[in-house]
Each structure stands twice: as C-alpha cells, then as structure tokens.
Amino acid sequence: MNKCIETIENHVSIRKYKPDPIPKEHLQLIMRAAQRAPTDAALHLWTAIRVTDREARKKIAEAIRQPHVYEAAEFFVFIADLHRLRKLLQYRGEDLGKVDFSLLLFSAIDAGLAAENMAIAAESLGYGICFIGAIMNAPELIIELLGLPEKTFPLFGLVIGVPDEKPGKRPRIPLEYLVHENHYRDYDNNDLQRIYEAMNPITRRGDYLRLIKRYAGPGGYFEMRNELIRELARKMGFNV
Amino acid sequence: MNKCIETIENHVSIRKYKPDPIPKEHLQLIMRAAQRAPTDAALHLWTAIRVTDREARKKIAEAIRQPHVYEAAEFFVFIADLHRLRKLLQYRGEDLGKVDFSLLLFSAIDAGLAAENMAIAAESLGYGICFIGAIMNAPELIIELLGLPEKTFPLFGLVIGVPDEKPGKRPRIPLEYLVHENHYRDYDNNDLQRIYEAMNPITRRGDYLRLIKRYAGPGGYFEMRNELIRELARKMGFNV
Numbered sequence: 001m002n003k004c005i006e007t008i009e010n011h012v013s014i015r016k017y018k019p020d021p022i023p024k025e026h027l028q029l030i031m032r033a034a035q036r037a038p039t040d041a042a043l044h045l046w047t048a049i050r051v052t053d054r055e056a057r058k059k060i061a062e063a064i065r066q067p068h069v070y071e072a073a074e075f076f077v078f079i080a081d082l083h084r085l086r087k088l089l090q091y092r093g094e095d096l097g098k099v100d101f102s103l104l105l106f107s108a109i110d111a112g113l114a115a116e117n118m119a120i121a122a123e124s125l126g127y128g129i130c131f132i133g134a135i136m137n138a139p140e141l142i143i144e145l146l147g148l149p150e151k152t153f154p155l156f157g158l159v160i161g162v163p164d165e166k167p168g169k170r171p172r173i174p175l176e177y178l179v180h181e182n183h184y185r186d187y188d189n190n191d192l193q194r195i196y197e198a199m200n201p202i203t204r205r206g207d208y209l210r211l212i213k214r215y216a217g218p219g220g221y222f223e224m225r226n227e228l229i230r231e232l233a234r235k236m237g238f239n240v
Numbered sequence: 241m242n243k244c245i246e247t248i249e250n251h252v253s254i255r256k257y258k259p260d261p262i263p264k265e266h267l268q269l270i271m272r273a274a275q276r277a278p279t280d281a282a283l284h285l286w287t288a289i290r291v292t293d294r295e296a297r298k299k300i301a302e303a304i305r306q307p308h309v310y311e312a313a314e315f316f317v318f319i320a321d322l323h324r325l326r327k328l329l330q331y332r333g334e335d336l337g338k339v340d341f342s343l344l345l346f347s348a349i350d351a352g353l354a355a356e357n358m359a360i361a362a363e364s365l366g367y368g369i370c371f372i373g374a375i376m377n378a379p380e381l382i383i384e385l386l387g388l389p390e391k392t393f394p395l396f397g398l399v400i401g402v403p404d405e406k407p408g409k410r411p412r413i414p415l416e417y418l419v420h421e422n423h424y425r426d427y428d429n430n431d432l433q434r435i436y437e438a439m440n441p442i443t444r445r446g447d448y449l450r451l452i453k454r455y456a457g458p459g460g461y462f463e464m465r466n467e468l469i470r471e472l473a474r475k476m477g478f479n480v
Contacts, residue, residue, distance in 0.1 A: 112352020223337030
C-alpha cells in the first residue's frame with residue numbers, strides 16, 4: 001500500500017459540494033494529469049471541455065437533473081474527438097481514413113484513461129469527484145452549448161470540487177468475477193447469487209437488480225437512448 | 241505535487257522487461273485498483289483476462305509482434321463485457337435491453353477507467369506498464385484463445401512488469417488544445433503547426449505526420465481493421 005493506491009482504494013463518488021473554487025495551481029496539476037495519460041499511437045482521441053459558464057452549467061445540470069454539475073467548482077465534458085486528428089492530417093495534405101467505428105471505440109478508451117488520471121489527481125489533492133454518465137440523457141443540448149464540431153461526440157462528464165458529504169465506499173463486483181485467468185470463466189447460479197449479495201447494498205432498498213434493470217433492461221435508460229445515440233453519432237459524421 | 245501526481249506525471253510506456261515475477265501481494269493491490277474504478281450505474285461493463293499461460297502469451301505476442309507481451313511478468317486483456325450483465329438479469333427472470341451501441345461505447349469507457357487504475361497502481365509500486373492497442377490486429381485469435389463468449393469484445397491489452405529500460409517521457413499535444421473552455425475552439429494553421437512541433441519528437445525521424453497517417457490515414461492500420469472489427473463485434477452478438 002502507498003498513498004497512490006490508497007487514493008484509488010478510497011474513491012467514492014461525491015454528489016454534494018461546497019462552492020469553494022479550486023486554486024489555479026491545483027487545477028493545472030489536475031488537467032495536466034489528463035494530458036499525460038497513455039494514448040494509443042499518440043493519437044489523442046479525446047478532448048475535454050471545461051465548462052465555466054454559469055448559465056451553461058445550470059442548463060446542463062437541469063436537463064440531466066444532476067445539481068452537482070452546477071454546484072461543484074469544476075465540470076468537464078469529455079468528448080470523443082477525431083476532428084483534431086483530421087485537421088492535423090488535412091493541414092499536411094492527407095486525410096482521415098475510414099476509421100470511424102474502430103476509432104470511436106478507441107476514443108472512448110482514450111477518454112477513459114485521461115479522465116481517470118484527472119479524477120485520481122483531483123482525489124489525491126483532497127477533492128471529490130463524480131463521473132456523469134447522464135450527459136447521455138441530453139447529448140443534443142451538450143453538442144449545441146459546447147459547439148461540438150463534426151467527428152466529435154460527448155461521452156461523459158466529470159465533476160470536481162470540495163466535498164460537502166462523506167459517503168461510505170460503494171460495493172463492487174467481487175474481484176474473481178472481474179479478473180479471470182486465461183479463459184473467460186462463465187458464471188453459474190452460485191456465482192450470480194454471490195454477485196447480487198455483494199452488490200445489493202448499493203441501493204437504499206438493497207436491490208441491485210432494480211438498478212441494473214432500470215439502466216440496462218428492456219425499456220431502461222440505455223435502451224431508450226440507444227438509437228438516439230447512434231443516430232446522433234451519425235449526424236456528427238461518424239459512419240457507425 | 242504529491243506522490244500520486246508524480247506517478248501520473250512520470251508515466252512512460254515500457255517495452256523491455258526483466259523476467260522477474262510480481263509478488264502476489266503487489267499483484268493483488270494492482271488488480272484490486274481496477275476493481276475500485278468508477279463504473280456508470282455500477283454496471284461493471286468490463287472484464288480483464290489475466291493471461292498466465294505461456295503458450296497463449298507466446299502466440300499473442302507473435303501474432304501482434306509485441307515481444308513484451310510474452311516477456312513481461314503480467315499481461316491482461318481488457319474486454320467489453322455485456323455478458324455478465326445479461327446473465328445477472330436473466331438469473332432473475334429479466335433480460336438485457338436493446339443497448340448494444342450505447343453500452344459498447346460505455347464498456348470502452350469503463351474498461352479505460354479500470355485499466356488506468358491498474359496501470360497507476362502498478363507504476364506507483366515501481367513497475368513498468370504498456371498498453372497494447374495492437375491486440376486489435378488479432379482479435380479473432382484473442383477471442384478464441386481466451387474463450388470469449390457472445391456479448392464480449394477484446395479492447396486492449398496491458399503489460400506490467402519489472403522495467404529493463406529507462407525511456408524518456410514522450411511528448412503530448414499541448415494542454416490548451418486538449419482542454420478547451422466552454423466552447424470547442426477550432427484549430428488554425430498556427431495551432432496545427434504548434435501541435436506538430438510539440439509532437440514531432442515522438443518518432444525517431446521526428447515525423448508525427450508519418451505516425452498518425454500510418455494509423456489513421458487512408459489505408460492505415462485502423463482503416464484496414466475498421467470493417468473487420470465491426471463485423472467481428474456483430475459476430476460476437478453486438479447489434480452495431
């Protein structure tokens with residue numbers, strides 16, 4: 001164990017924030033941590049938009065019903081970005097290949113790596129963070145407010161600020177089911193039961209099924225957004 | 241600055257490794273760091289396969305021409321995983337919704353967050369790491385060797401071990417182009433020139449264009465793999 005692993009180990013999502021700002025030198029360290037993230041072939045397939053405009057923050061927070069997007073000191077929107085890469089190629093007389101499906105997937109990975117660096121750097125400095133998957137509930141608004149160009153797509157948000165709550169650590173699926181050895185090991189009923197027992201405490205009602213059904217089941221949030229997200233990605237110039 | 245930010249700041253990809261193994265207690269900390277990563281709605285859309293089988297490691301290393309996949313102490317393959325989620329839903333009489341496009345994207349983010357935690361934990365303990373995007377050059381082999389079921393898909397590899405080289409830090413695109421404020425700010429020729437000047441030292445020839453063209457240009461690696469990856473994702477049961 002060391003300070004860095006302790007920071008990772010003690011991660012909790014914070015949803016209540018004090019209005020205190022983050023000093024410039026800390027903000028610089030936090031943003032620079034994202035910059036230093038690994039990126040396949042140095043393609044840098046991500047961009048983060050730091051939203052400081054109070055009106056825009058309010059609109060987003062209300063549209064996705066996440067008050068901490070407005071209340072916390074900082075809010076970043078991470079986007080998949082093939083636009084900068086295309087511009088770089090075109091500037092030198094080249095062009096982007098037919099890479100939309102594979103590079104959209106890789107841009108989500110790149111964005112994840114960069115954002116997690118940012119999150120850990122912030123937490124190591126004592127700030128609270130919360131990833132905001134819910135920006136997928138209002139991607140059109142985000143695209144419009146942030147002026148996102150073709151070949152970019154909003155993926156998730158990241159809120160950072162001074163915590164005003166101290167929630168306990170949340171359960172995770174037991175490690176043996178997340179990391180397998182050599183072969184994907186399928187789950188029998190005992191395994192599934194154990195996962196539910198580990199995960200049930202994540203909701204107040206003690207009901208993990210209700211949570212995953214609401215998000216990933218038929219008629220759930222992700223089914224409702226699935227075709228919309230695909231159509232919007234196409235509208236943003238991705239051949240997907 | 242603190243130890244954690246220093247670890248992030250000093251990241252370099254290591255491609256030469258000593259054969260020394262990673263002690264069990266370190267390995268446990270490293271894997272647990274991945275487990276603790278944030279995951280949208282606690283869906284845990286990722287699984288890592290730790291490949292310890294020497295024959296399998298050799299086959300993969302040769303197929304993608306990355307000797308360190310064989311030589312380093314540890315090699316993990318991170319996969320997008322909707323299979324476990326579907327099993328959890330089905331075990332309780334429910335099912336997965338039509339969520340393939342959006343959740344494949346979210347699984348790539350989840351995998352990125354988890355893998356970066358793993359990478360930082362390993363680096364904080366003094367190990368070297370290298371992300372392996374090249375597993376996308378042989379996804380069929382990976383799927384077969386690791387016995388990946390429907391609704392899963394290999395995304396990238398992560399090599400961890402005792403470094404046997406000390407490369408310098410690699411350049412990154414200047415922060416002002418990676419993090420914008422409020423609006424996506426487009427790049428003029430001066431900006432693009434500055435990015436090239438910052439990034440050119442990344443190749444021995446001092447030629448960033450050559451690198452990005454080879455990966456993302458017409459006829460480049462990602463164009464060659466683009467339809468194959470999409471077709472394979474379909475074959476693995478994703479409606480994409």
